[in-house]
Amino acid sequence: MTTVALKDVTKVFRDGTLAVDNVNLDVDDGEFMVLLGPSGCGKSTVLRMVAGLEEPTSGAVMLDGELANDLPPRDRKIAMVFQDFALYPHMTVGDNIAFPLKLAGLEPEPRGERVTDVASALGIGDVLGRKPSQLSGGQRQRVAMGRAIVRRPGVFLMDEPLSNLDSGLRAELRAEISGLTRELGVTTIYVTHDQAEALTMADRVAIMRKGVLQDVGTPTQVYGRPATLYVAAFLGSPRMNLLEASVYVHLDRYVTLTLGEQALYLPWDDIRSRAVAHYHGERIVVGMRAEALTPVAPDTQGAVLHGRIRYLEHHGHESLAFLDVGATAILVDEMGTQVDAPSGQRGRRRFGQVVQRLTGRAAEEETAPATDARTSVLNDPGRHHRRPAELAVRLAPYPGVSAGHALAVSVRMDALHFFDERGDRIDVGWR
Numbered sequence: 307m308t309t310v311a312l313k314d315v316t317k318v319f320r321d322g323t324l325a326v327d328n329v330n331l332d333v334d335d336g337e338f339m340v341l342l343g344p345s346g347c348g349k350s351t352v353l354r355m356v357a358g359l360e361e362p363t364s365g366a367v368m369l370d371g372e373l374a375n376d377l378p379p380r381d382r383k384i385a386m387v388f389q390d391f392a393l394y395p396h397m398t399v400g401d402n403i404a405f406p407l408k409l410a411g412l413e414p415e416p417r418g419e420r421v422t423d424v425a426s427a428l429g430i431g432d433v434l435g436r437k438p439s440q441l442s443g444g445q446r447q448r449v450a451m452g453r454a455i456v457r458r459p460g461v462f463l464m465d466e467p468l469s470n471l472d473s474g475l476r477a478e479l480r481a482e483i484s485g486l487t488r489e490l491g492v493t494t495i496y497v498t499h500d501q502a503e504a505l506t507m508a509d510r511v512a513i514m515r516k517g518v519l520q521d522v523g524t525p526t527q528v529y530g531r532p533a534t535l536y537v538a539a540f541l542g543s544p545r546m547n548l549l550e551a552s553v554y555v556h557l558d559r560y561v562t563l564t565l566g567e568q569a570l571y572l573p574w575d576d577i578r579s580r581a582v583a584h585y586h587g588e589r590i591v592v593g594m595r596a597e598a599l600t601p602v603a604p605d606t607q608g609a610v611l612h613g614r615i616r617y618l619e620h621h622g623h624e625s626l627a628f629l630d631v632g633a634t635a636i637l638v639d640e641m642g643t644q645v646d647a648p649s650g651q652r653g654r655r656r657f658g659q660v661v662q663r664l665t666g667r668a669a670e671e672e673t674a675p676a677t678d679a680r681t682s683v684l685n686d687p688g689r690h691h692r693r694p695a696e697l698a699v700r701l702a703p704y705p706g707v708s709a710g711h712a713l714a715v716s717v718r719m720d721a722l723h724f725f726d727e728r729g730d731r732i733d734v735g736w737r
Contacts, residue, residue: 313368314365325348338508339512340495347514355367357379369382370460386464386465388465389466392450393449393453399441400435461493469498476500501543508524536729544626550633566634598717604712611631614629615709627713
């Protein structure tokens, strides 16, 4: 099969738009790699450069260790599946699937055998004589996949192939696509903005933001140990709770994390406490997911936060309570201009350029120089303008509480995440 590598790849369009910024990514032979990120983050541009449909402004696209920048698309042994199916409406299903083989000059008999085999594997063997207009959305997507598979390519490129389908069909085809590509052993790069698709289908996930690669790892790694504040906020449902915390070190005892009027204590024997202790007297971001919070009795001792329920969301199998604990929330702007890259790719920027608080300040204040951003955001005297944290806590379905009720939650200290003023993870070691 084929390996794919991007080396310092950058893409700048003619109008000056920086779509992809110095991306380095290796995709192993037979690996299912998912490019994940919001619309406009550059993931489809990366896919098009691998396919040869876009030329990198700088950097190298490597296929099987060979430079492919000047290689035309037809010579790259790549098959692409698009979001809109891209089927020929005047051709039957069988002719659509067979079209690449016909172009390649394959004789009718072996061509028909391969089409029948692929159609049977995809569950569309009984509709080979129909036109695309006579098929459901799921069937049309299977035809598009069949046309790609029948070529026996070295690499599959899939650009949000399930986004036009309903949720039930998406779940069904997710399993089919991941199972089929693994069975065939084909290297696959799959683009999506849906984190559920990424976390359930991928061998590894590459998360992008504004053209910059933020994190790469297995689904367990990027979810359990996100490399940046953005990745932490982007992955998970409900989203990770991100709180501003002041750090105070009590040597050989513990590290105090002050969250508004309350505090958590990180034991000194916790290996992470040494890394967090470097921020004594400063503010950092503490992240905690809903699964790290457990409702407890108000008089429970230990790592406990107290607050009042602001509102509830009922989801049938569970309820989510959003708890006001008197702390300050940190809001990560997905597509805003104040975005930071991982360390080593960008210069050191101040806290106010990494996180954005809902303060109601004018736009010119938010784009102020780095030192001003720290003064106006972190040391803002108008603290009543800050957004209070709403801690997402999982409860039983339709619990016997409502908005305004007091609630205490126990915090799993070993499940906390820490991020510095640049938005990078504060930790020791790496995965």
